[in-house]
Amino acid sequence: MxxxxxxxxxxxxxxxxxxxxxxxxxxxxxxxxxxxxxxxxxxxxxxxxxxxxxxxxxxxxxxxxxxxxxxxxxxxxxxxxxxxxxxxxxxxxxxxxxxxxxxxxxxxxxxxxxxxxxxxxxxxxxxxxxxxxxxxxxxGLIGGQLIYPEMDKEWRLDKAKTVLIDSAIEQVNTEEGCEVYTSILLGGYRILAGNEAGLKRLEVVLPYIDERYPMRLYNHGAFHSPLxxxxxxxxxxxxxxxxxxxxxxxxxxxxxxxxxxxxxxxxxxxxxxxxxxxxxxxxxxxxxxxxxxxxxxxxxxxxxxxxxxxxxxxxxxxxxxxxxxxxxxxxxxxxxxxxxxxxxxxxxxxxxxxxx
CATH class of the missing domain: 3.40.366.10 (Malonyl-Coenzyme A Acyl Carrier Protein, domain 2)
Structure with a gap:
């Protein structure tokens, strides 16, 4: 056009x-x-x-x-x-x-x-x-962010990963002192924001992928979240x-x-x-x-x-x-x-x- x-x-x-x-x-x-x-x-x-x-x-x-x-x-x-x-x-x-x-x-x-x-x-x-x-x-930073893939190897959204991420957020938010949220929906990635306790737990709950994810974003606060x-x-x-x-x-x-x-x-x-x-x-x-x-x-x-x-x-x-x-x-x-x-x-x- x-x-x-x-x-x-x-x-x-x-x-x-x-x-x-x-x-x-x-x-x-x-x-x-x-x-x-x-x-x-x-x-x-x-x-x-x-x-x-x-x-x-x-x-x-x-x-x-x-x-x-x-x-x-x-x-x-x-x-x-x-x-x-x-x-x-x-x-x-x-x-x-x-x-x-x-x-x-x-x-x-x-x-x-x-x-x-x-x-x-x-x-x-x-x-x-x-x-x-x-x-x-x-x-001083308020909270932080980490990034995690939500796609398959062909760059298409993977519903199983979506369920995995949503479940991890739900689980971590039930734990004392933890707050995590979806910060950005970024194509084939999910950016997650939270307080330090919440992000540490997400790093444990989310399976490790490609020897890289979940990956913390350096010097990023908990953008696009209630924090x-x-x-x-x-x-x-x-x-x-x-x-x-x-x-x-x-x-x-x-x-x-x-x-x-x-x-x-x-x-x-x-x-x-x-x-x-x-x-x-x-x-x-x-x-x-x-x-x-x-x-x-x-x-x-x-x-x-x-x-x-x-x-x-x-x-x-x-x-x-x-x-x-x-x-x-x-x-x-x-x-x-x-x-x-x-x-x-x-x-x-x-x-x-x-x-x-």
Whole structure:
């Protein structure tokens, strides 16, 4: 499907843009901002001017560090602003003569970036919201997260694993002092959030898979769970409705709800963003599936840094047979022949997205 244009105009391809969340700026991405976006002076200086007032490290310094530091680069107050800068700069580089952005969504913290890409937050408001919410646990993490596969080897949802995970959550929550919740539905993975006691028990109850899972996510709090009720309340108290605008393109949130330029209630958008989005399960799988069904994009563009979302997006689409993908091999073969999923964190795919 392509966009109808007047005679003589270029035919544009319709694209869904997806913004990444925490955990996508890793050792391999150190220097991403400088390498790809040394020309985005205004964006970077605006973010760093804001952070300077708070006596926080500049993203320019973080990105240009000699070595990657887990403690420094994954801390919420640093990771959020750094990832936002990289992703927003990538969004600015999309060739709009070739592509028409028909919808935007994101994973977890990527929801805030999606709001900025869609124009629901201007540049000043975006860094205010992202930096504020990213810094909420600066004095100490609230709970944590772990990841566990919910799919078979062909990247299709495995009902037996779903039952296993749900049963483990139910069992652990009956034990004294334990709290665990489904945090994110991430394609073929389940992200689980909880307090320390609950996560430790999950690590025992859930069978070990591939010598890797269940795997703790370093420096991640109990995002998208009731354990963050206080974070939500502080966000609602400190971030006014005046920061939010009507989106310029449709947004799909973590409940699969569509926010359009014509029908968005700005107050409801703010309350979702700082309320349910913080304290309830984020269904990224549903967001992706609703987006492609409703807007029928020709391609999906994933913003950098990194490419940690490539697999989960493919898994979400395999489970509805989108682009004809029925299993992992179909996806891989299709991507080699003519990629429909373009990750800007992948250098070859990036070149297909950029203005030439």
């Amino acid at each position: 392509t966009t109808n244009t007047n005679l003589g105009e270029k035919t544009k391809q319709r694209v869904l843009v997806i913004a990444p969340g925490r955990g996508c700026y890793n050792k391999e991405e150190l220097g991403y901002l400088h390498t790809h976006h040394h020309d985005k002076v205004e964006l970077v200086e605006g973010i760093d001017a804001y952070r300077d007032l708070l006596k926080q490290a500049s993203i320019k310094q973080l990105d240009s560090a000699e070595k990657y530091s887990f403690k420094l680069h994954t801390a919420g107050e640093n990771a959020s602003a750094l990832i936002y800068a990289c992703a927003m700069a990538d969004f600015m580089d999309i060739d709009t003569d070739k592509y028409e952005v028909v919808a935007v969504t994101g994973n977890s913290m990527g929801w805030y970036i999606a709001l900025a890409c869609a124009g629901a937050l201007n540049s000043d408001a975006a860094i205010d919201v992202i930096n504020t919410m990213g810094s909420m646990m600066q004095k 963050l009720d206080d974070v939500s309340k502080r966000g609602l108290e400190g971030l006014p409705a005046s920061l939010f605008n009507l989106p310029k393109v449709p947004l799909i949130d973590g409940e699969g709800r569509i926010w359009t330029p014509q029908s968005t209630d700005i107050d409801k958008l703010r309350r979702y963003t700082l309320g349910a989005q913080v304290t309830e399960t984020y269904d990224f799988t549903k967001a992706v599936q609703v987006a492609v069904k409703e807007f029928a994009p020709d391609k999906v563009i994933v913003l950098g840094p990194g490419n940690t979302l490539g697999g989960p997006i493919a898994q979400a689409l395999i489970n509805i047979g989108w682009f004809g993908w029925q299993e992992k091999n179909h996806f891989s073969e299709s991507q080699e022949a003519s990629p429909e999923l373009l990750a800007m964190g992948n250098e070859l795919q990036r070149q297909q997205v950029l203005k030439q």
